[in-house]
Amino acid sequence: MDQDFVRTTLETLGGDACVTCSFQVEDMIVLDWLRRVRPEIPVLFLETGYHFAETYEYRDRMVREWGLNLINLEAGQSVAHQESVFGKLYQTEPARCCQLRKVDPLMTGLSDYSVWFTGLRREQSPTRANLQTVEKHRLPGGKVLDKVSPLAAWTWKEVWSHTVKNGIPYLPLYDRGYRSIGCEPCTTIPEDGAHARSGRWGGAKLECGIHTFSENQG
Numbered sequence: 001m002d003q004d005f006v007r008t009t010l011e012t013l014g015g016d017a018c019v020t021c022s023f024q025v026e027d028m029i030v031l032d033w034l035r036r037v038r039p040e041i042p043v044l045f046l047e048t049g050y051h052f053a054e055t056y057e058y059r060d061r062m063v064r065e066w067g068l069n070l071i072n073l074e075a076g077q078s079v080a081h082q083e084s085v086f087g088k089l090y091q092t093e094p095a096r097c098c099q100l101r102k103v104d105p106l107m108t109g110l111s112d113y114s115v116w117f118t119g120l121r122r123e124q125s126p127t128r129a130n131l132q133t134v135e136k137h138r139l140p141g142g143k144v145l146d147k148v149s150p151l152a153a154w155t156w157k158e159v160w161s162h163t164v165k166n167g168i169p170y171l172p173l174y175d176r177g178y179r180s181i182g183c184e185p186c187t188t189i190p191e192d193g194a195h196a197r198s199g200r201w202g203g204a205k206l207e208c209g210i211h212t213f214s215e216n217q218g
């Protein structure tokens with residue numbers, strides 16, 4: 001996979017494309033290819049209000065340096081309001097918290113597009129083992145779009161080899177041992193030898209729902 005794959009895919013599929021980006025290392029590889037082919041591509045970031053300070057700093061740095069068309073997708077209520085009504089949902093009902101702060105905003109955000117690029121890889125967790133590079137997905141509202149994951153078959157080693165070789169800046173949290181980085185309250189450093197997403201939600205779940213809410217039609 002390379003920049004040419006991204007260019008050809010955009011030409012073949014046509015329509016309006018976007019990329020979701022949590023500013024993790026895989027997303028940055030896909031984004032680096034996309035920005036060279038289509039600099040104005042919308043970069044959808046799930047602004048949950050719970051990210052690490054380092055993630056916000058890195059996001060803002062890369063937006064400046066790469067001239068990204070960043071679109072922050074926000075929940076219907078602020079973190080302060082949500083916590084005043086429900087308390088810390090990430091402790092008591094993480095599925096509901098993810099639904100409110102990630103899944104619902106993404107469902108709305110994706111309705112404007114017909115092609116959705118991601119940085120997903122099969123190796124990231126057992127829940128992603130059958131991931132295909134291009135899949136048709138049906139959103140709950142009925143819209144069908146193409147979900148494109150150019151790194152589906154890539155290994156962690158390949159990701160880092162490409163990142164270093166191409167001088168792509170990366171989120172400094174990786175240097176502290178994090179492997180899969182999301183909201184701060186739900187992200188820990190995985191045990192040695194465990195798969196990357198075992199450090200999310202204390203191992204209680206593996207997916208926040210943004211890659212399982214749509215119906216995979218193959």
Ligand code: SF4
Binds near residue numbers: 089184
């Ligand atoms: S990852 Fe944690 S803090 Fe973020 S939306 Fe999900 S439960 Fe809430």
